Amino acid sequence: SQQGEEDPQALSIQEGENATMNCSYKTSINNLQWYRQNSGRGLVHLILIRSNEREKHSGRLRVTLDTSKKSSSLLITASRAADTASYFCATVGDYGGSQGNLIFGKGTKLSVKP
């Protein structure tokens, strides 16, 4: 089964620095999504990138997608303490027009120190 695998598993940085998280997956996708989860809470959708897109921006977030390498990266620029959370990538498979369910990775736990 396809599954997003994020790395690193944990990342600790200082406020103001950039944070980069990577995600790899195994099979063809329709789109890839990034979610954020504060400790023990629900997931919040951050950004979706389609298989025919290479880069997407949303505020301080930049997502890239390389379908040849089956990988994606999430860059958070000028990080803030409030960005401390777990970040998950999730893929949606493409089945000839139908889309599969979200398949999540294990996540990267980001800690931003003030």
Next chain:
Amino acid sequence: ETGVTQTPRHLVMGMTNKKSLKCEQHLGHNAMYWYKQSAKKPLELMFVYSLEERVENNSVPSRFSPECPNSSHLFLHLHTLQPEDSALYLCASSQARLAGGHVLGLQFFGPGTRLTVL
């Protein structure tokens, strides 16, 4: 707030108890989901109701029983659970459509129910 509410937020139960988790969405969506999030494991999809069709994951034990009485409400009935079932249970909803294929749509998550089985 995402428009998806879950109750209770915390639940402690014994292995012989029967309890139910409730999810309600206020977004006018037509698909709802149950996920299980355990420590150190990826978020796992348990059940999907989409366009009034139930899609069941065959690996979910029968001690978990979903119920979707209408497009706005989703329940997860629990009975004779095991301690390893302790986890965060997340509900989500989306606007699914048939457009040359079944497209589930962007999912919005509730805050989750933290379940502890003693």
